[in-house]
Structures are given as structure tokens and as C-alpha cells.
Amino acid sequence: MNDRQSIFDAVYKEGSATTPENPEDVRPQHETQMPEGTLYLPVFYDTLKTLAQTVEVDYYLPGCPPEAERIWAAIEAIVAGKLPPRGSVLGLHTTVCDECKRTRHEKKIKKFYRTWQIIPDEETCLLEQGLLCCGIATRAGCGALCPAVNSPCIGCHGGNDGVEDYGARLQSAVASVIDSNDADEIERIIADGIPDPVGTFYRFSLAGSLLRRSKRD
Ligand code: SF4
Numbered sequence: 209m210n211d212r213q214s215i216f217d218a219v220y221k222e223g224s225a226t227t228p229e230n231p232e233d234v235r236p237q238h239e240t241q242m243p244e245g246t247l248y249l250p251v252f253y254d255t256l257k258t259l260a261q262t263v264e265v266d267y268y269l270p271g272c273p274p275e276a277e278r279i280w281a282a283i284e285a286i287v288a289g290k291l292p293p294r295g296s297v298l299g300l301h302t303t304v305c306d307e308c309k310r311t312r313h314e315k316k317i318k319k320f321y322r323t324w325q326i327i328p329d330e331e332t333c334l335l336e337q338g339l340l341c342c343g344i345a346t347r348a349g350c351g352a353l354c355p356a357v358n359s360p361c362i363g364c365h366g367g368n369d370g371v372e373d374y375g376a377r378l379q380s381a382v383a384s385v386i387d388s389n390d391a392d393e394i395e396r397i398i399a400d401g402i403p404d405p406v407g408t409f410y411r412f413s414l415a416g417s418l419l420r421r422s423k424r425d
Contacts, residue, residue: 212254256415260295268297270347272364272412278349297347303368304343304361308352310334316387320401323360334360335385338401340408345377363412373418375409 222230240247259265269282282298285291292298305312312333321338328334334341334355341360343352347368354361367374382402388394402408410417 212252216252258416261415266294267291268295268299268366270297270299270349270365275350297366297369299365300348301369302348304346304348304350304352304355304365307348307350308333308343308355310355312336315385317385317397318387319397322401328358330358334358340382340402342378344381345371345374366412374413375406375417375419378409379405 216235218224220227220230220233220235222228222233236249236252238249238251240249267282269278271278278299285298310333311331313336315333315336317336317338319338320340323339326337326339328337328339335344339360341355342363343355343361345367346361346363347365349365352361363374363378367377371377383394386394386397388397398405406414410419
């Protein structure tokens with residue numbers, strides 16, 4: 209699924225998992241006339257773009273939402289006239305792992321788990337315990353709040369400096385910790401533990417990735 213038509217077919221076509229009955233093949237419309245007036249839904253575009261692919265962005269403030277400390281630091285930089293060059297990220301320049309208090313050893317993983325499948329211990333790096341924690345590629349500034357409460361980082365601060373493609377960076381990090389040199393076993397470890405690789409690795413960044421659209425498009 210990579211365009212509006214195929215996504216709508218998967219969701220609204222009669223017999224699909226989410227819409228077992230739709231004999232008139234009703235699809236979302238941007239405008240619908242009702243007795244009370246016109247109802248509007250947001251337009252569902254074929255291609256999702258980043259903000260910077262649409263307008264010139266002055267500065268980025270990471271976070272979902274940005275933490276109060278980051279907002280305050282940005283205000284201080286504005287007031288002091290110490291803003292970095294236009295287009296910069298107003299944030300820290302390290303990774304969530306650098307802020308995380310969990311202990312790290314050499315990572316070797318034979319199996320990945322979904323968050324509901326295990327209760328991790330509260331001291332050891334979550335990635336070492338088989339939970340896909342995105343802290344290794346993610347910009348710091350949150351205080352590693354999620355790993356602190358046994359929840360893997362999902363990458364909402366975006367990539368750290370020098371990370372051109374967040375998902376690729378994460379995949380590379382994950383590939384390096386899988387404890388196998390056997391292609392079939394590696395494939396099985398990923399298929400069993402990471403059932404939605406694109407959604408996992410590019411949760412917040414697919415529109416800005418180097419992948420863009422499929423070759424078909
Ligand atoms: Fe990094 Fe996550 Fe491990 Fe903490 S738990 S050290 S953020 S990979």
C-alpha cells in the first residue's frame with residue numbers, strides 16, 4: 209500500500225478487515241452536502257510530505273510535544289540573539305542512550321519482543337532485553353523518560369545530528385546487535401519480533417526518508 213487508492217481499498221472495500229460490509233463502496237469525501245450545510249474532511253493526499261518539503265522551516269524544536277526545558281532554551285536563545293543558523297534543530301546534540309541511566313553491555317539479541325510480551329528488568333538496557341528501543345538513533349533532550357519507566361524509546365525527538373535517514377540508521381543499529389550470521393535465522397528473528405518494520409523504523413520519519421515512494425510510482 210503506497211497511495212490513496214490502495215490504502216482506501218484496504219480499509220473501505222467491502223470484505224476488507226475493517227469494512228466487512230460496504231455494498232455501495234462508500235469512500236471518504238472531502239466535501240459532503242448535508243441539510244445543515246457542507247461537511248469537510250481533510251484531503252487525503254497520495255503523497256505525504258514533510259513540512260520542510262512544503263515551506264521553508266526556520267527552526268525545528270524536537271519532541272512530541274517538546275518538553276518545557278527545550279521550549280525555554282529556545283526562548284532564551286531568541287532573547288539573547290544566539291540562534292544557530294536558520295534551519296537548525298534547537299535541541300541537544302547527543303542521543304537518548306546518552307541520557308539513559310540503564311546499564312549497557314555488549315548487545316547480542318536472539319529474539320525481539322513486543323512490549324506486552326515481557327516485563328523487562330528495570331536496570332538493563334531495554335534493547336539488550338530484546339525490546340526495540342530507538343534511543344540509539346534518537347536525539348536527546350527528553351531525559352530518556354520512556355526507558356526510565358520500562359517503555360522503549362519510539363523516536364519522537366527525531367534523528368540526532370548526522371542521521372540522514374532515521375529508519376536506515378535504526379535498521380543498521382538493529383542489524384549490528386542480532387546474534388546470528390545465518391541469513392535465514394536473521395530473517396526469522398526480524399519477522400517474529402518486528403512484524404511492521406516500516407512502521408517501526410519510520411514511525412515519525414517516512415515522509416523524510418530516502419526511500420520516498422515505491423519504484424512503481
Ligand atoms: Fe539506549 Fe534504550 Fe538501551 Fe536506554 S534502553 S541505553 S535509550 S537503547
